[in-house]
Amino acid sequence: MQTHEIRDRFTRHFVKSGHTAVPSASLILDDPTLLFVNAGMVPFKPYFLGQQNPPFENSTATSIQKCVRTLDIEEVGITTRHNTFFQMAGNFSFGQYFKEGAIRHAWSLLTSSVDEGGFGLDPELLWVTVFLDDDEAAEIWEKEIGVPKERIQRLGMEDNFWHMGVPGPCGPCSEIYYDRGPEYGIEGGPEADDNRYMEIWNLVFMESIRGESDANGNFEVVGELPKKNIDTGMGVERVACLLQNVENVYETDLLRPVIEAAEDLTGTKYDAGSQQNDVRFRVIADHSRTGMMIILDGVTPSNEGRGYILRRLLRRIVRSARLLGATGETLETFMNTIMDTMTPSFPEIADNRERIIRVAVNEERAFLKTLESGTQRFDVAATAAKEEGAQVLSGEQAFELHDTYGFPIDLTMEMAREAGLEVDMAAFDRAMSEQRNRAKADNRAKKHGAADESLYRDWVDNQPTEFVGYDNLVHDSRVIGLVRDGETVNEAKAGDEVEVILDVTPMYAESGGQTGDRGRIVMGDTVLSINDVQKIGKKLWVHKGVVEAGGLDLGSTVRTEVDEKWRHGARQAHTATHLVHAALREVLGPTAVQAGSLNKPGYLRFDFNYTEQLTDAQLEEITTIANQAVDADFAVNTLETSLEEAKAMGAMALFGENYGNEVRVVEIGGPFSIELCGGTHVAHSSQIGPIAVLGESSVGSGARRIEAYSGMDSFRYFSKEAALASALAQEFKTPSEKLPERIAELADKLKAAEKEIAQLHQQQLLSNTADLVNQAETIGEFAVVTVKLPNGVNAGDLRTIAQDLRGRMVEQAAVIVVASDNGGKVPVAVAVTPAGVDKGIKAGDMIKLIGGYIDGKGGGKPDLAQGSGSNVEGLDDAFRAVKDEIFTK
Incomplete structure (x- = not known):
């Protein structure tokens, strides 16, 4: 079955x-x-x-x-x-x-x-x-x-x-x-x-x-x-x-096909007598399904929270496949296989297939690069351990490779064995345990959040709020609850910060990315200014505000008024968000999936799962499509229907939302935009006014953010941009439409001038290096230059000088140390000729020696190293220490 x-x-x-x-x-x-x-x-x-x-x-x-x-x-x-x-x-x-x-x-x-x-x-x-x-x-x-x-x-x-x-x-x-x-x-x-x-x-x-x-x-x-x-x-x-x-569960119809795909990719057989290999096959099967389902629900790889879990899962798949013998990319094959087996139970996979593949493959490629950089870090640690005569790689270094570079511990252990080292697993386990304890402590602290809403439980169950704000901005209400400082009260006086619970309200509570309404609750001389409205248990509206005049009693009949200007701006921004979302999907395709939003009067931001930076041309196209929808004056229609019917209509849902059986669908321009949404909206798209897309940015691995203005805020933005363009056109004495060409021309001239200045600067720096060669001391078999250059010479210039001196002295065993006082910092560069390295002098050792005298540190290769400190007074002693060290060679 x-x-x-x-x-x-x-x-x-x-x-x-x-x-x-x-x-x-x-x-x-x-x-x-x-x-x-x-x-x-x-x-x-x-x-x-x-x-x-x-x-x-x-x-x-x-x-x-x-x-x-x-x-x-x-x-x-x-x-x-x-x-x-x-x-x-x-x-x-x-x-x-x-x-x-x-x-x-x-x-x-x-x-x-x-x-x-x-x-x-x-x-x-x-x-x-x-x-x-x-x-x-x-x-x-x-x-x-x-x-x-x-x-x-x-x-x-x-x-x-x-x-x-x-x-x-x-x-x-x-x-x-x-x-x-x-x-x-x-x-x-x-x-x-x-x-x-x-x-x-x-x-x-x-x-x-x-x-x-x-x-x-x-x-x-x-x-x-x-x-x-x-x-x-x-x-x-x-x-x-x-x-x-x-x-076992790995051999059922859902997971066995992934194991078979892994056998084809790796050339290794499952259940062939190797317990270690069988575990790797099961990891691939299990994590492929889990990773796919997590991506399906909107998560992208990152270094924290859910994204970190996903990253670990995908990287364990890649590592397991490579240990089994895979040499190329694997995740696309595994994801396609598991999607084939899971789609009969989860039909929504079909519409998200391309996005799931994109997220997984990009993470695999990134991890393959991480493997390379992590291997380099391991080589440095292993070499240092062996140079010190140690036979053990420290647990702290192993944990760093695991935690920072994403290296599975089995990989570190295998590489350590190849290098003739063991891993201090006791120290590694302690570090892992400390990390888990921190996570568990944080989780325990978070669990108590479930009790925070107990104060409101009776209202949620027995007196939920009736929301009438889709059609009304003013409505008579009865005060059924007052909360001050976390406790229920029977009255509120002037100056009190209070939460008011009403039987019916026209005020929108923050949800779906739309901020809560602002407004007033009035009764005779009593005025309560509402600055936020929150929803509890999806049924109770909590109005947060300050009693500005008079007083309010439990059971009072009041008039609840939404700030009309605030609501209008919020409607514009929320409807604009739908248009930007539709434009985004038209330009980027269905793989650009919503990951969150915020809209408030005049402003919106829209987060979406996408792995590549948008080009200027794409942003311009998104702006154009959204504003064409504004110009088209599309009717904005809403209807309530079943979740199944909404999905059949093609309505998009927000990941992470737990929708009930009845949902609200917002449709703009027929198929142009259909989404499940409980927010407030304008009646026609033209009421949004212009939409100004400000730009896009990264908000994490695989996640991007678009920001935009709407309505009068958008108009003001365009006006400022026009004024700026006009001022620049006047300054550069060129028509505004030719400003980009004029600015590019000036930028090219500036770059050429900067390049010429840099060349002159370098010539000036190197003009006296011949004199420095002539000032070299002879210490044993070495020619040694130690010099403090004029104040203000920076680290990059020191490096250039050191390299030039090394080139002039390349035929002999030479050590060059150059330093400067650069605004309280003491940059130092050390260069050693090949003959000097052969005779046992390493630039990296010298820079560490110098660091002890100038309160600094540094590092580098045997032939060139750099560092810096803060104690310029220690330079003379540092130079003497270098000479003494060379004398012993």
């Missing part, structure tokens, strides 16, 4: 029983506790935490959520049961059925025949575990389902009690295992051998509330949830492994 059919059967089973099918959320959600969605229940957290009421019919849902877990990337492939990317199929009940319902649903799907829509697993091969004291679950399994008592095992907190790692919902769980047979391990059930007995489904009975952990990670259950909830997770990949009768 193919994996996509397993997914379909799971969804049909639960929809038939009344569950609402919920599409997988993006791997990237606006959740401060997570880099990636790592469990099927994550998109449902607000319902489990009680922050929101579930919007599903019957308060039940089912989903197949894409997940990524990357805590132990280095362990991937060593075991054959774990993947960094996996699909978690789950069913959820928010206060409806509980233990018996969850158990019956799971058992029915697993054991019903294939003809009846089930998976057809033999019930005699299924084992279950329950929490130690969960007699209720054990009895249901035995009495209601008919699982023999000897196949029901009780396990402790670590295995059969679920919680989120922070105070909140928790409860016992029951896991279902499949006995793969004696060839996989010993008898005795899951507690004896969890390799033979493979876990395929976890049923969480969420019924309690846990408290804070103590220093040892222990916690107490402090209460019961108002509703008993069900959260289950079935591992799609593991079930596929069983139903396809293969040894």
Whole structure:
């Protein structure tokens, strides 16, 4: 049974029983506790935490959520049961059925025949575990389902009690295992051998509330949830492994083709007796899929956060392929292969294929260059270690290669062995552990963000805000909540900074890149100036402002007024953002995918995933297309429809957004621009006014940013540009249309003059070098020049002089040291002729010696080195030390 059919059967089973099918959320959600969605229940957290009421019919849902877990990337492939990317199929009940319902649903799907829509697993091969004291679950399994008592095992907190790692919902769980047979391990059930007995489904009975952990990670259950909830997770990949009768998850229909592609590229065979090679094949298969899915959801490689995880994954693929024997680029082949296997389950891959390939291939090419530079850094470290007589490369240097240059530790160890060195793995592990601890501490700190909105939970659940701002800028409202200094209050006085919660509001809350409205709340003599509006739980509008006059009481009826000028400017900028996005895709193609935006009155910025700098011609074309859309006076239409219908219309969605079943579509000029968007917009594109694209820049690896003005801000920008052009035309006495030619002509003349000045400067510098040669001292077999040149000679000039002197003295063993006092800094250059190097003098050693006297440092090659210090008074002593060192040779 193919994996996509397993997914379909799971969804049909639960929809038939009344569950609402919920599409997988993006791997990237606006959740401060997570880099990636790592469990099927994550998109449902607000319902489990009680922050929101579930919007599903019957308060039940089912989903197949894409997940990524990357805590132990280095362990991937060593075991054959774990993947960094996996699909978690789950069913959820928010206060409806509980233990018996969850158990019956799971058992029915697993054991019903294939003809009846089930998976057809033999019930005699299924084992279950329950929490130690969960007699209720054990009895249901035995009495209601008919699982023999000897196949029901009780396990402790670590295995059969679920919680989120922070105070909140928790409860016992029951896991279902499949006995793969004696060839996989010993008898005795899951507690004896969890390799033979493979876990395929976890049923969480969420019924309690846990408290804070103590220093040892222990916690107490402090209460019961108002509703008993069900959260289950079935591992799609593991079930596929069983139903396809293969040894492990890497040999299923999704990953085996990648291994076969790797065999073709490397000439090495999988499962040919080398455990080390098999691990590398699994790393390639696993990371190719995970990397592809992360890129699909809008991430690009970088040195931090999600981008850093993606970079590590892609680089481990490249390194593994090279260790298996690949000599050229590999990622394009691997990405195409994994996209072929995954597209039946994720059709959106087809529309993003070119972009995914581009991101992966560019990262591979960059890493191949990194391998070259990292190898050079390794060679320097290894040479220094051997010169010092050491047989060990320090753990700190190995960690630097790993952390700074992206070198996997296995690569460093292999290269060290080839150089006759070992790596201080204890020190490396300490450095890695310190880094992980810092990351975990940061993650623990972030996890508490989930509790920040608890103050607003009752309003979110029971009194959500009604937004009427699409059609109204003024509306009567009732004050249903006041918050000051993080606490609810019943009144606010003049001068108070306060958050106001209204039953209905015309004010737009910041979201989708559009900043919140500005405006006023008034009641008689009371005036409250609103400077920001934020949204909590997607349902509650929080108006932040200052009471400028009068006072405000809980329950008051007020008049809420949007600043019309502010809203008009925001509408212009937000609609302009849509036009720029459409123009961008027209010029660059569909691979330019939105990665974020900000729009406020008169200004917009638009981030998109793209790996190349835009040319001036491309920017000009984007500006022209966007303004042609303004001139066309396109109608801006909005409609609310289902997510599926919106996608069928071709509407683009923002990565990272978790859309509900009903979405708002903004359409401008028919097919010109169709996007999912909850923002406010002008009625016709001509109301935007001119759009001035200011330029574009990099905001990270594979990410670019366009900035632009709209409306009157754009007009003012163009006016200033015209005034500047007019002033320049007058200054240069040339028509404005010929300014570029005139400026280019002057620039060429300036460059020629600068070149001539530089040549004259160099001639002047070198005019006295013959005299310096004549002043050389003879020390043993060496001719030595040590001279402090006039103040103000910079490091570049010193280098030129040193090289010239070396050329004049090339026939003898000579050492040249030139220095200067350059504004408090002491630059120094040392040059040694080939004969001098042969006799044991190295410029790099000399520069280090000098550095000790002038409070400086430096380095270089044996024949030329440079450095600088801050103690000019130490130069004479430094010169003497150089001569003494030469005398000993």
